Amino acid sequence: MILPCSVAFRSRLSRFSLTVLVVLIAACFDHGHSASSDHEPMALTSELSVAVIETSQLAIYDAVIPQPASDTAALYFTIVDRDGEGDRLLSVTSPVASIAHLHSVVVENGRSLMKPVEDGITLSPSGIRKLVPGSFHVMLMGLKKDLVVDEMVDVRLEFERAGTLMIQVPVVTYLHLH
Numbered sequence: 001m002i003l004p005c006s007v008a009f010r011s012r013l014s015r016f017s018l019t020v021l022v023v024l025i026a027a028c029f030d031h032g033h034s035a036s037s038d039h040e041p042m043a044l045t046s047e048l049s050v051a052v053i054e055t056s057q058l059a060i061y062d063a064v065i066p067q068p069a070s071d072t073a074a075l076y077f078t079i080v081d082r083d084g085e086g087d088r089l090l091s092v093t094s095p096v097a098s099i100a101h102l103h104s105v106v107v108e109n110g111r112s113l114m115k116p117v118e119d120g121i122t123l124s125p126s127g128i129r130k131l132v133p134g135s136f137h138v139m140l141m142g143l144k145k146d147l148v149v150d151e152m153v154d155v156r157l158e159f160e161r162a163g164t165l166m167i168q169v170p171v172v173t174y175l176h177l178h
């Protein structure tokens with residue numbers, strides 16, 4: 001199933017002011033903008049900044065949750081393979097969300113659409129996989145509480161090889177992504 005940004009947020013729109021609506025539209029445009037940069041070279045490891053967790057198999061860098069304007073939040077981070085074997089992110093859960101989905105963004109007929117990832121997000125051997133706006137990301141859906149900037153959110157990542165990794169992800173303002 002393919003979810004346009006507008007459909008994903010529609011159920012909540014009636015409750016929001018015009019200001020919040022503008023933020024949501026900006027978020028959707030951001031998907032589209034970044035999708036066009038998917039063909040840029042993969043960032044080098046040296047460009048990574050904050051290691052959230054490192055194991056012998058992989059490392060997670062730069063995890064952030066932009067403060068959501070609805071009960072759906074996006075989660076972004078970078079996965080780095082450390083043992084040359086590669087891996088696959090199978091699923092994500094968090095106590096703050098009823099459910100979390102792995103999403104990719106595809107452009108169809110000039111529109112950016114979020115599409116659920118059916119078989120996990122692959123990490124190639126010695127590779128770097130960036131979950132960023134406009135590309136792969138995690139959607140935290142059905143938030144059970146308001147997420148406040150600077151609070152840390154517990155997130156559980158399930159990998160095919162590395163198993164379970166528990167990380168804490170800061171909530172940031174939307175502008176921190178730019």
Ligand SMILES: [Cu+2]
Nearest residue numbers: 103114137139
């Ligand atoms: Cu999404």
